[in-house]
Ligand SMILES: [Zn+2]
């Protein structure tokens with residue numbers, strides 16, 4: 001346990017140095033600093049998206065699109081508009097990551113942007129409409 005204090009101190013020093021370093025960078029080159037911050041913010045956003053879809057489903061429930069860059073969270077209960085008034089996208093993602101799977105699948109599913117958009121506007125995605133049409137014939 002003799003070393004624990006010094007390890008802690010070293011850790012504190014590192015944190016302090018990093019903070020000083022960041023402050024210096026911010027002062028010396030505010031634009032580069034802002035760009036760096038933005039890049040790291042975007043990286044964490046992308047990471048969160050990856051975690052959300054790994055949990056919710058990695059492909060569109062409607063058309064099977066599996067490129068994560070196209071994927072969105074669909075509110076199955078059609079309360080998406082209401083939900084967006086009370087929480088941001090980021091908050092929604094964080095909440096989904098905290099939810100248990102049953103609760104999550106009751107409320108949300110993975111849809112690609114196209115299917116989500118079409119479903120939002122026309123109530124049913126054209127992919128599904130075609131399916132239903134074939135069934136009815
Ligand atoms: Zn789709």
Ligand SMILES: [Zn+2]
Pocket residue numbers: 062063114115125126127128
């Ligand atoms: Zn679709």
